[in-house]
Amino acid sequence: MTHPSVAKLQALVRIPTVSNRDPDLIDVAAFDEFVAELARQFPMLHKRLELTRVDTHGLLFHWAGRSSERPVVLMAHLDVVPVEEDAPWQHPPFGAEIHDGAVWGRGTLDDKGELVAICVAVENLLELGFTPEQDVWLSFGCNEEVSGSSAVLAVEELRRRGVEPWFVIDEGGAIASEAFPGVSAPVGVVGVTEKGVTSLELRVDGRGGHASTPKRNGPTVRLAKALTKLDRHQMAASVPEPTIELLRRMAPHAPRALRPLMANADKMRPVLTRALIAAGAEPAAMTRTTFAITTLSGSPALNVIASTAKAGVNIRIMVGDTVAGVIDHVRKSVDDDQVEIDVIEQNEPSPVSPYDDAAFGLIESTITEVFPDAIPAPYVMMAATDSRFFTEICSRVYRFAPFRMTKAQRESIHSYDEHLGVDAFIDGVRWYQRLIERIPR
Numbered sequence: 001m002t003h004p005s006v007a008k009l010q011a012l013v014r015i016p017t018v019s020n021r022d023p024d025l026i027d028v029a030a031f032d033e034f035v036a037e038l039a040r041q042f043p044m045l046h047k048r049l050e051l052t053r054v055d056t057h058g059l060l061f062h063w064a065g066r067s068s069e070r071p072v073v074l075m076a077h078l079d080v081v082p083v084e085e086d087a088p089w090q091h092p093p094f095g096a097e098i099h100d101g102a103v104w105g106r107g108t109l110d111d112k113g114e115l116v117a118i119c120v121a122v123e124n125l126l127e128l129g130f131t132p133e134q135d136v137w138l139s140f141g142c143n144e145e146v147s148g149s150s151a152v153l154a155v156e157e158l159r160r161r162g163v164e165p166w167f168v169i170d171e172g173g174a175i176a177s178e179a180f181p182g183v184s185a186p187v188g189v190v191g192v193t194e195k196g197v198t199s200l201e202l203r204v205d206g207r208g209g210h211a212s213t214p215k216r217n218g219p220t221v222r223l224a225k226a227l228t229k230l231d232r233h234q235m236a237a238s239v240p241e242p243t244i245e246l247l248r249r250m251a252p253h254a255p256r257a258l259r260p261l262m263a264n265a266d267k268m269r270p271v272l273t274r275a276l277i278a279a280g281a282e283p284a285a286m287t288r289t290t291f292a293i294t295t296l297s298g299s300p301a302l303n304v305i306a307s308t309a310k311a312g313v314n315i316r317i318m319v320g321d322t323v324a325g326v327i328d329h330v331r332k333s334v335d336d337d338q339v340e341i342d343v344i345e346q347n348e349p350s351p352v353s354p355y356d357d358a359a360f361g362l363i364e365s366t367i368t369e370v371f372p373d374a375i376p377a378p379y380v381m382m383a384a385t386d387s388r389f390f391t392e393i394c395s396r397v398y399r400f401a402p403f404r405m406t407k408a409q410r411e412s413i414h415s416y417d418e419h420l421g422v423d424a425f426i427d428g429v430r431w432y433q434r435l436i437e438r439i440p441r
């Protein structure tokens with residue numbers, strides 16, 4: 001028989017809450033249904049916690065504790081990314097079928113697994129008559145995947161109520177196996193900061209015209225030159241402090257030959273930086289701001305010279321760099337004042353949350369209690385989460401999903417064959433439950 005809390009996860013994964021940047025393309029009925037189904041699955045939670053709706057389908061629950069001095073916020077989001085048409089899913093993406101001891105479907109890892117695990121933990125505790133020592137807020141966004149405004153509005157609502165969270169936990173991080181070559185123990189990675197996402201558009205305007213009488217160095221060529229220059233010039237690389245700490249903590253579990261390097265990571269920064277860059281695109285991204293040239297447009301016809309050529313650049317800004325510094329770097333690298341640089345979106349990297357105080361200690365010791373084989377450690381998150389908006393009202397923002405995930409599972413996020421182990425889900429519920437129980441006075 002299926003575990004009752006797993007059945008709840010299945011019911012909610014089956015509702016295709018796919019987000020879209022274009023509001024007209026959103027299946028509002030699915031979102032309505034999700035909110036209604038959540039209320040059906042978690043009656044105690046909905047009866048006892050105060051609910052404020054934010055944005056279209058964002059949910060902000062308030063669970064009054066014995067004190068409201070040091071409130072804790074648990075976050076998740078209820079929207080999911082679309083399923084690509086020919087993606088070779090082994091099982092239907094909105095079927096939530098159980099195969100090989102796992103629930104398969106879009107959103108099981110990102111982020112309905114977390115959302116449902118939080119709700120099950122709260123429901124269990126309510127049934128036990130438990131009251132947390134501090135206020136607990138649950139903030140569930142409805143448009144995380146399209147950088148929508150629901151998290152921003154939740155932050156506004158909390159600010160309006162004068163809530164200053166002690167700490168916040170959102171998605172990102174995991175009990176990650178195969179996280180580092182040669183380290184056999186899983187690593188409980190807790191994101192203490194995330195890169196900033198900024199997008200620029202490079203544009204060259206000029207005279208278009210007939211392709212039979214071309215002039216040299218037209219807009220398209222100038223743009224192409226700018227892009228190749230940008231591709232050649234990287235920003236300075238280094239290994240940030242949380243990564244040093246991550247390496248240090250993994251050192252005792254690493255192959256003997258690597259241990260001294262990892263244990264003394266802080267003194268070996270230049271060597272480490274070069275090693276990470278040489279190890280491939282993914283480790284290299286841990287050391288610096290990255291520039292990805294994404295969109296590209298020019299002439300619409302083969303026999304027409306473009307009068308405007310444009311390219312989009314998606315930038316992930318490393319902790320320590322700034323939006324202004326990045327724009328300056330692009331301008332200098334391109335070195336052509338005919339290339340216009342427009343900022344389309346900008347986000348600074350998030351401030352680094354402390355990983356040497358009581359809040360992190362609570363997260364860490366709860367990891368050790370529920371996952372005794374795991375090494376808890378801070379890390380720098382490469383992707384963006386809704387929690388970045390919470391850094392405005394809270395200095396301790398952590399990104400951690402208490403689920404065991406293999407490398408293949410981590411790669412399935414935003415891709416295909418996303419699945420969450422049934423046992424992993426149950427452990428995750430226990431983690432949230434223990435965390436809430438252990439919140440001190």
Ligand SMILES: [Zn+2]
Binds near residue numbers: 077110111144171
């Ligand atoms: Zn997510």
